[in-house]
Amino acid sequence: MDPETETETCDSCGNHAVAVRAIEGEFVRECEVCGNLEGPADLIELLELQREADGLGVSIDSFPLAQFIEGLPGVRIIGDSGGDKRQGTMPFVAFELADHRTWQLENLGQALRLMRAELECEWSLEFTYDFQMAFELHPRHDGKAKHSTEQVLAARRDLTKIWRRLNTYRGLSWWKQE
Ligand SMILES: [Zn+2]
Known part of the structure; x- marks a missing residue:
């Protein structure tokens, strides 16, 4: 067309x-x-x-994925960003496990493993502790403080792809429902 x-x-x-x-x-x-x-x-x-x-007035790039993760039972979003091209910062979605169980980490981890070959960036789930125990989904750092515009755009395309795959995966048999 x-x-x-x-x-x-x-x-x-x-x-x-x-x-x-x-x-x-x-x-x-x-x-x-x-x-x-x-x-x-x-x-x-x-x-x-x-x-x-x-x-x-929030990021259109990270909001759909953040909404998906917020919708997972036992998970609460604590922050998300679509990254900033000018500042060279990469997107991320941060969340905490309100029910203190690891099943949604298993779902997300397995999903990332399955879609890895399709993604432009190498994504990881990182444990963080900043006043509270949390997890952050973000592209793995390559050691640079500032990322290029192309890297930020690639990560944004990945956010959309991750969102689409997760919507499919959550209906599959391996996805832990409860
Ligand atoms: Zn119309």
Whole structure:
């Protein structure tokens, strides 16, 4: 689909201002008048989460993944960031285990292992202690204090991919439910 020759009509309001966005090789059509979204269900959910993040003034890159992790039983988000291109800081999602059990760490660890080959960065789950016991999901540090814009963008693409894979994985038999 070529956006230049786009003459599609919005199914919701009938307007012709429909923009096509490519995400991971798939397409979502977004009406610029009424905001109606069409495309794969999980990508529509992703864009809706990004809109919500935009409205809240938080990172659209890390918010969907942070919401997913917050939704895991026994887990509470304590911070997240989509990184900063100018400052060269990388994205992260930090959480604590409110129920003091390790099952969600096992789920996330197993998921990261399975999707490792698909990700651009090498992600790790790190134990941190800063007034409280917590865990941080972030790309492994390569020793540099400041990361390049390309590294930050690659990590942001990974955040989307991790979110999509986790949504699939949580329905699979190995994912610990309770
Ligand atoms: Zn519309």
